[in-house]
Amino acid sequence: MPADPTLPAPVEASRPSGRFVYADTASSRAGIEAVSRKLEGGTVAILGLGGTGSVTLDLLSKTPVDRIVLIDGDIMQQHNAFRSPGAMGLDDIAANMTKVAYFARTYSRMHRGIVAHPVHLDPANLDLLDGVDFVFCCVDSVEARAFIIPALEAMDVPFIDCGLGLTLVDDQLMGLVRVTTSTPAMRAHIPDKGRIPVTGRDDDDIYRSNIQVADLNTLAATLGIIQYKQLRGFYLDTEAEYHAVYSTDGNHIINEDRA
Template structure:
């Protein structure tokens, strides 16, 4: 559909793009359905950013409750009344970001074989879960459905009584998937869930970086940002403040 006649998904006009004179570039992000699986520290940042794009629909998939500790990893400041209300994560976020974007849909379930039909109309998926077992079921299902996705992961280790953090962003599309499995880019086997990450709430900056890098990659794929590397796998390490790119798309 021509962008000039496509209904806006915003509650109020995007005057930021108009003010900057980049409407034509922003229109490259218009339309389609984005799914975010997992609305924890990273998925919430992805939502914060994609809710400000003209995607038609944004599906939120997470069966967990919104609890007090979550507030310390999420963007913004969660009100004590919202904590006490006993909402699910997706219900809370749909309420907050629905003030700005009309296409947000809350699905308070975990993504399993029984709920995969939620992705029937998805065009792109952000996988933001912190469980190896969850990834082991989600990733093959997305590939079977020929869906492009970006998987985000964090890892922490204790070195000399200080935390060392890694942020990973891995992309997979129908045109390029072999790197995920050939190089074990996404942890899907073993008992490697990061207990140190789960127990340390003061790493929201790493969550924010993971979500931000994932959305930048998505925007590169949509032609919004110039992309001269075309990397499908990137690792950021806190100790050296460096990002290492790998697995470049053919022709890059």
């Protein structure tokens, strides 16, 4: 059938640029290419590819960072589909892929620098963070955080830790979304004020009953990425807060611990 001259011609993908498989035409269309270049380079690791970590990857993969290192030893299961970006197919669920393998396959369609490690971070494999410039800690285990946070501080790596705290009260959910930042220039607020939970119960029953929902996972990841972009100079930041807490009851965000 001959082409219809009244219809627009098909659009071909622009040639790749930097770490992207295809060019970032969104920045060029908006006229913010110079601002977007502030996000170029470096290696960022995401620890934990659950609801918050997977959305963090979704947003980070749209930036020109050189490498994105994924670290998580869990299998991608059906319940994960309801807290992750996009839509898993039945074949994906049946494949029993690790989370990092699934997400690396998905986001490598867009970003060339994704590296997957299907393990949990522990003292024996800290070398997986060699060359990493920044870390997003998206684990939901107190025991894991108790090891990870001091390890990152000892390595002098800046990081952002994201967490949720939700409870069921009278058939309604209430709770908090927390985003805490630590850089070599400012770390004391975390131990001094107990900003990141590193003590307490962490057994299987609590883990299985841990309430998380997709919208708040997405909010935690979004606030974390915004903070990261503020640190990189992409967003104007006049307050330089290193600890932010959003409350579902009242829709408030409290910013504290200013640099």
